[in-house]
Amino acid sequence: MAESMIGIVLDVSNSMESAYALDRSHDASVERTRAILTTTISILKREAVYPRRQESVFASIFGLRKSVKTCDLFAMLEHLKRVREERDIHIPEDGYEAMSALATEHGAPHAIKWIREHLSREEAATLYREITRTTVDGGSWALSTVRDTMKRLPSERFQLLVNNVDKKVSKASQAIARRSDAYRNAKRIIEDFNSDKLIEDVLRRMEHPKARPVQEVSTLLDDLLQVELPSAPSSSLHDRIRELLKPIKPYILGLTPMCKALKHATDMFKETTRTRVLFILSDGDSTDGDPHEIAQQLHQLDVIIVTCFLTSNRIDNPRRLLYKADPKWRGRNGRQVLFEMSSTMENTHTPISHLIDANWELPSAGESRLFVQANSLDVVNEFCEIVVSKLRSN
Template identity: 45%
Template sequence: MQTERQESCRDAPIAKRDALSQSMVGILVDVSGSMERAFDLDSSKDATVERVHTILTTVLRIVKAELNHHSNRSDEIFVTAFGLDIKVNTCDLVAVLDLIAGPEHLRRLEPHDALVKLAKNHGAAHAERWIREHLNKEEARDLFRVLCFDEDLVPELIQKIPPGRSRSSSILSVLRNNLPGGRYVEGFVVHQTEAYCYAQDLVKSKDKVILRKLESIEHSFPKSVLYVSQLLDDLNLIDDDSSCASSSLHSRIKELIDPIRPYIFGGTPMCKAIRRASQVFRFSGARSKVLLILSDGESADGNPRFIARDLKDSIIVSCYLTDAHISDPRCLMDKASPDWPKSDGRQTLFDISSTVKNVDPPVSFLIDFGWKLPPSGESRLFVQANSLDVVDELCKIVVAELTNPCDALVDLLQKVPLSLYINQENASFKPEKQVGGTCYAHAVATVFHLAMHRIVGRDGGHPEFKQIKDRLIADYGKDGAFAERVLERVGPEYRLHFNKVDEIRARQALNHRRPLVAMFFLRKNQWDKFREFYEKTPKEVLQRDNLGDGSTVAGVGDGGHAVVLIRCSPDYLLFMNSWGLTWADGGFFRVKDASVLDRMTFYDVYWTLNDLKQSEKDAYQIEAIKKAKNLTATFPSINSLLFECPKCRITSSVKEFEGDLIEANCPKCEHKFRPTNDDLVKSLYLRNV
């Protein structure tokens, strides 16, 4: 029944896997005693059921994202539950679900039919009559589940079921159908009663059977996402149209976890779980490897930080689960809070999480969902979650995209390609070499050019950098100009605005993929040291001490300079200069922070929706529709998105809305309105075509 290899030893061997899978996702789920209150947000609900629902929703979200992003179905996933209150304290959660579901060919059958099939597989076709006559539906279900955990028990049960059907058996059937509470009448068909009693004994001893099986699946092994998707579908545990558990779903999950409930809430062997994940990843040929940890971070078997170092080729996403109030859960951090004790689980999970750049997918996409990113330019893949929505969103946006770095997020069809294009346009922009005092023209033209590229279908097209630069030089000359004055006078002609901002706000603008014009001033002796520093160490970060104090008397050679702030990190700001590709690091230079260069000023250039013409707004919608049409086959989950009616405020699946691009009908209140949500527009369009 259990087709995957199972090992009971502490260090189960893992065969070297061929480099077939493009990606592998590992999920470590903490089910220890310290987690017992996590997500106990509604006292009317079973906290354990809520937590299991979170876990299964997380697994399903990742599995579906994998399937939707790739035609390659060899991508793999493994799920380890750690913190069981048994000797081995970890288990393969997918294998547990596999056991509960039973053999694939029996999963969708009614309990009686499943037992009959199981008996026939063991050559006992005669058992069908006994099964149907002596077991009610609940008894058949319980017995089937026990036998799923240990199929070796099937032959013993069959031996106690007599071959054929006697007249006494028929009398027994009449009696059990008519006598209140009577399973059998003492003295009738004693050999059949023996079979029934044995079946009852098996059900009563299910705890021992389950415990024995759990201890045999201590280690997790990867399975294909296609297999896991089918398993979850067979178990009928997840409602696709809602992230919240319905009452029926709640009952199904409760029924699922009842057999294993006595064996959870033990210690927290986090090191063991991470070490095993490291082994699985090490022998995988997957291109990308992502490990998601759902825990409160309270490790009982050592310091996970040291074990996590072995995962240097993998990306770790840590989710701190708590029932405590979190004022701002949709927020990534670059530094641990000073309020956290070093022994705090949050500190542990934060320390082992991976660091990523804010401007790179998938972190940059979080902004479109209202998440906050730190101004340093980098974030840790660590979140604090006290609701199912935060966990679901994290998996939907971050984990799925990390395993598919070349693909766009399904739920941001038009935004993601545009965001990627903006990032590529910013990254591919090459520093030009200025002639005379035209740094202002190079800086302003660069930022204008990139800002206008963010307007889809811009009326008049997207002016090229050289076109803008030459125009500015013709108007303001080659002997220098004040960049702020140029921005004031020329920006409105391109329907662009600007704000003068400090370093923190400049970093936030970069998080939104907006390069900035920057100006600074140096004395002559500082300019000499500035040039010398980058000639000798072109890739190093300039510090204030490298320039001196600039206290010399003003004179020839003093002056300001305009550049473009293109990127940031916690350790430096990266600028693009206009001194050609051979200067410094390919025309770019790094400065520790804004205080290093005197009078450093940043100008954030932007446009608003009010600045767009109707044709440009229409072009944006058309572009979104075009991308949706082209990507429908690749991303079939478009129609599973949720949309809130602007009138009744009830959320429904996008596929439930009727109408067209001009007018849509809410399936709940039948309110007619013009669609403005891009997801709804795309869904209605795809249905019409």
């Protein structure tokens, strides 16, 4: 049983789309995916440097489009890492030579000319990797195998070329290919790869978060983000994060099941004997009920709840903590919900006092809510690094 645990709950629902698009000079999808990991990294940074015995962390994202609405972020990253490693095997230096040898070996020399005319050397290498990864040895091989393999590749160029491939494949050649074990095996794998059922099964295995040692998570993130992208060896962290999370983009921006995510967090903290800290990044608009009751259960478990209201709207002074709700807030919206869920702490408490050194404004009441409004990821990361990472050491 862990002595200390930090939980991170990140909202990736549809209502957060504009909030994550904070930097209008960049593509919005880059900012959304960057926010998911940079927030997590900011929280883990200090723990990874100063690891403690039996200290663990879990992270959930909620708001997926599938029937499985929540997911263990670290489990998903591990899955993406495995997929990437599988796809990175058997990449030949010269795609033309590799595909020529493969086509000749399987009695399809007619495919060589088409490949050289329509694919770049790098694209031919990618095609070779996918064909050898998804087909079995033996059986007839034809240009239709090229076509069906290209259908599962992400590049739009591959998709556009599929029609041209169809024009080059004779009916006799297609019939021979469809009778081969290699073709049937490739077709099955391609269908499984693209099926919603497979995606649902993968996500369902990751639905419940799992606590991991802080150092293990830090190593995982380092491993994922330090790998050079084949297309851009000098790529920035933004590019790496975008590439890493690209496969999950079609499955985010759904509804906002905050209550479900908080119930998972409650179960996790029951396994902790000492310090419990939960960080929630959201716009507070829950679609599966009122999260206050669950937040109260977390408080009864002595969980310190830190909430961040992320918005694309203007905030007069984001580097300010409050003790009472701002009277300018209208109605009981998501911001008010997150504010009421957050824990209170005396301003003399070490994590809060550190904010003064960073020129943050604290309320005169002598106590502050662990709630921050942010329209910049820099504010979120600064708050996490100063406050969240220090709460577990007090």
